Structures are given as C-alpha cells and as structure tokens.
Amino acid sequence: MNCIDMVKIKFPDIRICSDKIETDYQLYEILEYLKGTYELSFDILLTIIAVDYSDYVELIYPLLSTYLNERINVSTKVKDEIKTVSSIYPSAYFDECEIYDLFGIRFAGNKKLKRLFMPSSWIGHPLKKNYELKDTRLSWNG
Amino acid sequence: MDKMILNLGPQHPSTHGVLRLQVVLEGEHVVSCEPDIGYLHRGMEKLAEAKSYIQYLPMVDRVDYLSGFFYSYAFCNAVECLNHIEVPQYANYVRVMMMELNRIASHLLWLGTYLLDLGAISPMFYTFRERETILDYFEKITGQRMMYNYFVFGGVRHNILYLDNVIKIVNNILFKINEYENIITDNPIFLSRTKGIGIISKKKALDWAITGPNLRACGILSDYRMNMHIYDDIEFDIVMSNEGDCYSRYIVRIYEMRESAFIIKQCVDWLKSNKKIPEPSQIFLNNFQKGEIYSYVEAPRGLSFCYLNSVGESTPYRLKWRTGSYYSTQLLKELLKGCSLADIMAIYGSLDVVLPEVDR
Numbered sequence: 001m002n003c004i005d006m007v008k009i010k011f012p013d014i015r016i017c018s019d020k021i022e023t024d025y026q027l028y029e030i031l032e033y034l035k036g037t038y039e040l041s042f043d044i045l046l047t048i049i050a051v052d053y054s055d056y057v058e059l060i061y062p063l064l065s066t067y068l069n070e071r072i073n074v075s076t077k078v079k080d081e082i083k084t085v086s087s088i089y090p091s092a093y094f095d096e097c098e099i100y101d102l103f104g105i106r107f108a109g110n111k112k113l114k115r116l117f118m119p120s121s122w123i124g125h126p127l128k129k130n131y132e133l134k135d136t137r138l139s140w141n142g
Numbered sequence: 143m144d145k146m147i148l149n150l151g152p153q154h155p156s157t158h159g160v161l162r163l164q165v166v167l168e169g170e171h172v173v174s175c176e177p178d179i180g181y182l183h184r185g186m187e188k189l190a191e192a193k194s195y196i197q198y199l200p201m202v203d204r205v206d207y208l209s210g211f212f213y214s215y216a217f218c219n220a221v222e223c224l225n226h227i228e229v230p231q232y233a234n235y236v237r238v239m240m241m242e243l244n245r246i247a248s249h250l251l252w253l254g255t256y257l258l259d260l261g262a263i264s265p266m267f268y269t270f271r272e273r274e275t276i277l278d279y280f281e282k283i284t285g286q287r288m289m290y291n292y293f294v295f296g297g298v299r300h301n302i303l304y305l306d307n308v309i310k311i312v313n314n315i316l317f318k319i320n321e322y323e324n325i326i327t328d329n330p331i332f333l334s335r336t337k338g339i340g341i342i343s344k345k346k347a348l349d350w351a352i353t354g355p356n357l358r359a360c361g362i363l364s365d366y367r368m369n370m371h372i373y374d375d376i377e378f379d380i381v382m383s384n385e386g387d388c389y390s391r392y393i394v395r396i397y398e399m400r401e402s403a404f405i406i407k408q409c410v411d412w413l414k415s416n417k418k419i420p421e422p423s424q425i426f427l428n429n430f431q432k433g434e435i436y437s438y439v440e441a442p443r444g445l446s447f448c449y450l451n452s453v454g455e456s457t458p459y460r461l462k463w464r465t466g467s468y469y470s471t472q473l474l475k476e477l478l479k480g481c482s483l484a485d486i487m488a489i490y491g492s493l494d495v496v497l498p499e500v501d502r
Contacts, residue, residue, distance in 0.1 A: 020434075043348040047464040049449050062436065062464075064445070066348065066357075066364040073436070091351035094472045102187075117180040117501065126188055133192075 003040055003065075003072055007033070020060070020073040027061075027076045031088050034063060034072065041067045045089035050099045052129045057103055061085070084110040102127040143168050148483075152181050156259045156487045159497025163474065163490075167483060175478040175486075177471050182501040190461035195221055195295070198458070202448075203289040205463055206499040208251060211237075211244040212441040213463075214293040216448040220437035221295050224452055225430065232419045233297035234372045239308065239409035240280075240292065242402040246315060247276040248442040249395045249402075252494045253322065256392070259491040260335050265326065272318050275311045279304070301418055305410050312403045319399055327396075336388035340477055340489035343386060350476065351469040354444030356493055359394045360386040366440035375412075378405050388492035395494075430454050443467050443494055465499040 004016055011030055015022040023030055034042040042063035049060040059082065060075040076082070084107040086092040096107045097116040104125035107113060115122060124131055150163040157163075160181035166173040186205060190198050202217045203210030215237055222229060254269035277287045282304060284292040292299050326332055342352065347360040357364055361384040367373045368380070381397040383390035432454045438447040444466020451460040470493040478486055 044351050044353070046351060046353075046445065046447070047462070049460075049462045051451055051460045060449075062447075062449075064364075066362050069364075069368065071436075071438075089351070090349045090476075091469055091472065094468065115180075117183040126185065 003034075003042075003068070003070060006037075006040065007072075019071075020075050022075050024076065027059075027074065028083055028085060028088075030074055031061065031063075031085055034074070035088055041065055042072060043067070045085070045091055045095075046071075048092060048095040048099060050103045050105065050127070052103060052127065054129055057105055059099070059105070078105060080104070081106045081108055083108050086110055101125070104128065145173060150486070152178075156491065157497070158255060158495075159500075161471065161495070161497055161500070163478075163486070165478070165483075165486065170482045170484075172478045172481055172483065172486065175475055177474050179471060179497075179500050182497050184498075184502065186463060186502040187461055190458050192457065194456045195458070198461075199294070200289070200291045203291060204498065205502060206441070206443070206465065206467075206496050207288050208248045208496055209244050209442050210288060210290050211241045211293065212439050212446060213448070214290065215241060216437045216439045216446060217450075218293045218295055219439070220435045220448045220450040223437065224433055224435045224450060225295075227296045229297055230419050232301070232413070232416060235409050235412050235416075236298050236301065236303065237293060238372050238376065239406055239413070240283075240290075240298075242405045242409070243276050243279070243308070243311075245402045245442045246399050246406075247273050247280075249399050250276075250315075252395060252442075253392075256491045256494075257326065257332075259487045260332065262332075265322065268318070268322065268325075272315050275314065279307055279311055282307070297419070303413065305414055308406060308410050312406050316400065316403050319396065323396065326392075333389065335488055336392060336492070338385075339388045339485050340481065340492060341385065341387045342473070342477065346473075346476060347386070350473045352444070352466075352473060353469070354440065354442070354466045355381075355394045355398060356391060356444065356466075356470060359383045359390040364445075366438050366445050370438070370440070376405055376408055388488055391492045391494075430456060441466060443496060443499060444469070463502055465502065467493075467495045467497070467499040470495050471500050 007021060010033055011026055034040055042065045044064040046062045046064055051058045056077045056079055058075055058077055060073055062073045064071050084096060096110050097114055099105050100113050101115040101118055102125055146167045148165045148167050150165055151157050152160040152162040162178040164176040202213045205213045250269040250273040254266035257265035281287050284290040342360050344360050344362055347357050361382060365380045378401050381394050381401060383394050430452055432452055435450045436447055446466060447464045449462040450458055453459045477489060
C-alpha cells in the first residue's frame with residue numbers, strides 16, 4: 001500500500017491530483033499524521049510553495065521521508081490566513097516569513113512573523129499577480 | 143553578568159557574502175542568535191514570471207554561482223519534463239560529468255575558505271590551484287568560468303569535450319586530495335577547532351530540513367542521486383559520518399570529492415566508448431504544456447529543486463527554488479546557542495552557506 005492510499009483511508013475528504021494531496025481544512029492534521037506515523041515518517045518539510053491564483057493562494061507542502069526515500073506533496077487553498085505548521089516542522093519558520101513577505105499570507109500562531117527579503121517598511125507583496133512593477137522605489141524606475 | 147548584543151556582518155569577511163547575525167553574548171558565550179538575510183535578494187522568482195523560458199535560462203546559473211550546473215540542470219529538466227522533450231543518453235552523461243566536476247570545484251572552494259576562516263592561510267592557495275584547473279576546463283568547454291549557460295533544453299550546447307583533459311584533471315585532484323589530508327586531517331589545531339564543535343543531532347537536522355552533506359554527516363542516509371534517472375547506470379557510494387560535528391562535515395566533503403572523481407571516470411569511459419551525438423540544435427518551444435513539475439537535484443549544498451507551474455503561456459506562471467543553504471542559515475539560530483564567540487565562524491563555515499543561494 002503506498003503512502004497516498006494510507007492518507008486517503010485516514011482522511012476520506014482529501015482529493016488526490018496526480019502526486020498531490022489536496023485538502024480544504026485538514027492540513028495540520030494530515031501533516032501531523034504524515035510525520036507522526038512510524039511507517040511513513042515524513043520527517044523533512046522541504047519548503048512551502050505559494051502560488052497566487054488571484055482569488056486565492058495555493059500553498060504546497062512538499063515532504064521528504066528519509067526512511068522510505070519518498071516524497072509527497074500536500075496542498076491547500078488559503079485566502080489570507082492559515083494556521084502555522086512550525087510546531088510540527090520548525091523549519092517552516094523561514095518559509096512562512098517568506099510567504100508573508102512576498103504574498104501577504106498571515107500564519108496564525110507564528111509569533112515572530114517578519115519580512116524576510118524586503119525592507120520592513122516595504123508596502124505591498126511583490127510576488128502577488130496584481131503587484132505593480134512600475135514602483136518608483138525601485139531604482140530602475142527612477 | 144550583563145548581556146551584550148553583537149552585530150556580525152553584513153560585511154563580515156568570514157560570511158563570504160552578506161549575512162547579518164545578531165548575536166546576544168553573555169561573556170564569551172552566545173545566548174541567542176538571529177540570522178538576518180535578504181541583502182542579496184534579486185527577485186529570481188519574480189523575474190522568471192516576466193521572462194520567457196529561453197530568456198530565463200542564463201539567469202539560473204546565478205542562483206548559486208559556485209554550482210551553476212546543478213541549477214541549470216534542475217531548470218532544464220523541469221522544462222523538458224513539462225514539454226516531453228527527450229534528452230539523448232550522451233547528453234545525460236555529459237551533464238553528469240559536468241555536474242560532478244562542478245561539485246569538486248565547489249567543495250574545493252569550501253575547503254580552502256573554511257581553513258581560512260579557522261586561521262590557516264596556505265590551504266586556500268592549494269585548493270584554489272586545483273580548482274583553477276577545473277575552471278580552466280569549464281572555460282574551454284563553455285566559454286565561461288562561473289556562469290556557464292551550457293545546458294539547453296534537450297541537451298547541452300556543444301559536444302566538444304576534450305575528454306583526455308578531464309582524466310588528467312581528475313587524476314591530479316585525486317592525488318592532491320591525499321596531500322590535503324596529510325596536512326589537515328590529523329592536524330592537532332584543526333582537530334581541536336572542529337572535533338565536538340557544532341554538533342547537529344539527527345532530530346535537529348531533520349526538524350530544520352538540513353539536506354546534503356550536512357545531513358549525511360549526522361548519520362542519515364539521504365542522497366537524491368539515488369533517485370535521479372541520469373545516475374541510473376552509474377555506481378557510487380554514499381558518504382556518511384555519524385558524529386554530526388564540524389569535523390565529520392569536513393570528512394564527508396573530502397570523501398565526496400573522491401566519489402565524484404570516481405563518477406567522472408565512469409562518465410568519461412562511457413563517453414569515449416559511445417558515438418558522439420550530432421551537434422545539438424536549439425529546441426524552440428512553441429506549444430507550451432500546462433502542468434506542475436518538481437525537478438529535484440542533489441546540489442553540493444543540499445537537496446535543491448525547481449518548482450515550475452505553467453499555464454500554457456510562454457513564461458512560467460510561477461517558479462520556485464528550494465535551496466540547501468537557506469535552511470542551513472536558519473539552523474544557526476539553534477546551533478549557535480551556548481557555543482563560544484570564537485566558534486561561531488567555525489560552525490558557520492562548516493555548513494557551507496553561499497549567500498546568493500539563500501536570498502535568491
């Protein structure tokens with residue numbers, strides 16, 4: 001039985017789209033299950049990918065299991081706020097700061113959310129699709 | 143005792159880039175450390191959305207200028223998988239050979255600068271001397287010493303390879319690695335600076351998403367080359383060490399260079415015994431497929447990947463880089479707690495962080 005089937009039995013509400021598990025509200029529980037179950041032990045959260053689809057942002061969590069040498073992707077849709085996963089995977093802290101900085105998504109429970117790349121006084125979130133590139137603060141726009 | 147806040151960087155010579163560490167000290171000991179990154183942020187991911195695939199191709203070498211081939215490969219592989227472009231086996235072997243040479247060059251630079259951070263000047267000249275031979279070879283093949291732009295969609299740009307030179311370079315480096323080991327490995331000063339310093343436990347390494355040689359030095363078997371299809375017919379060992387301290391990270395990198403040399407020799411043998419492919423022509427992409435691709439590669443600084451999301455336009459809809467150094471930098475927050483001020487650079491150097499890769 002492969003990993004995705006095991007998750008499907010435990011969480012029947014999820015959708016499976018090629019190699020990606022899509023969930024609406026059970027993200028935290030699924031990640032907890034994937035890391036905590038001994039036969040799976042997805043112990044590394046590689047990164048968090050955010051993709052802006054104008055009316056919502058999709059967050060993808062690619063996980064790696066060093067025990068099984070397998071990868072799995074869990075994704076969820078978010079409007080502007082989602083619960084942090086840094087209590088399960090501490091490495092998520094930088095990723096969440098980055099997504100807050102570039103996409104404006106807030107992570108509830110992540111107390112030290114800050115802008116990681118842009119200056120702290122920056123207005124706007126550069127990787128949003130509606131971000132204006134003709135910003136006068138950028139040197140090449142004068 | 144009063145606490146003192148010390149600001150390391152952003153222009154500290156030992157950070158090899160622009161990293162700022164805000165360190166709180168109690169006497170000589172570190173109480174907490176807050177890494178501050180973003181000084182080298184070039185907006186690689188935003189640029190990808192504005193440029194076409196071909197226009198973005200020369201950019202990807204700049205993600206990490208010390209191991210450009212790996213990122214080139216990740217991006218080319220993503221585009222090839224997305225558009226179902228078949229790569230000839232000959233080109234795959236050329237790619238592996240180039241990547242492994244690049245890995246040796248990158249590790250050599252790390253070795254030299256790490257010893258420099260610890261106060262030994264001469265090893266840097268020795269390692270740069272050998273790295274120079276590899277860079278000269280790259281210049282001969284690709285025309286560039288660091289930003290190669292050599293891999294193209296569907297293969298490599300040229301197939302004039304001077305394979306005899308490669309054998310000469312590799313044999314020379316294998317010989318010189320023994321010399322480095324004679325100088326460094328049993329050196330009492332080096333041992334006292336690195337043994338038992340900056341220990342990363344298995345749990346900590348996994349929690350903080352450390353990959354690559356740093357993870358293997360903690361005794362965890364994880365090498366993405368096992369899963370990459372271009373390494374299918376190539377034999378190699380995965381180097382591991384158990385202690386997780388600075389010294390074991392050094393040992394892992396030294397032995398990894400030997401393994402890379404072994405891989406390169408296999409590639410040269412294969413390339414010599416097989417017929418050259420005709421000069422590859424640039425593949426023009428007309429019909430862009432829709433889809434999401436994760437293209438993984440085992441870079442010298444950890445598992446890296448390129449996430450490519452296409453909606454069928456001539457530019458990527460979203461492109462994301464996962465890099466190893468980013469997570470090594472984050473780990474400093476945990477790792478430096480309780481160590482002494484003099485050990486900060488010994489620990490930081492051993493993680494092999496390259497700042498352009500962190501900030502992208």
